[in-house]
Amino acid sequence: MAIHAHKHGDESSDRLLHRWKKQVQDTGLLKRLRIRSSYIHKPNKRAVRIRALKREEFRASNKKKQFYSNM
Numbered sequence: 001m002a003i004h005a006h007k008h009g010d011e012s013s014d015r016l017l018h019r020w021k022k023q024v025q026d027t028g029l030l031k032r033l034r035i036r037s038s039y040i041h042k043p044n045k046r047a048v049r050i051r052a053l054k055r056e057e058f059r060a061s062n063k064k065k066q067f068y069s070n071m
Helices: 013-027 029-037 045-069
Strands: none
Touching: 013 029
């Protein structure tokens, strides 16, 4: 999707830039790019599994600490 703005006759550079910006705005290209830049991909199954194992290990070690600290 290319956006073109050619200078018409004695049109000023400012006016040309204004037309070009309007074309970009009308296509919604910047809006889509902003959304894509902040998109976070879902972690794959392996990463989810590893994170769950680490969480369980951490919880188990904390449970031991809590048990022995109450004695």
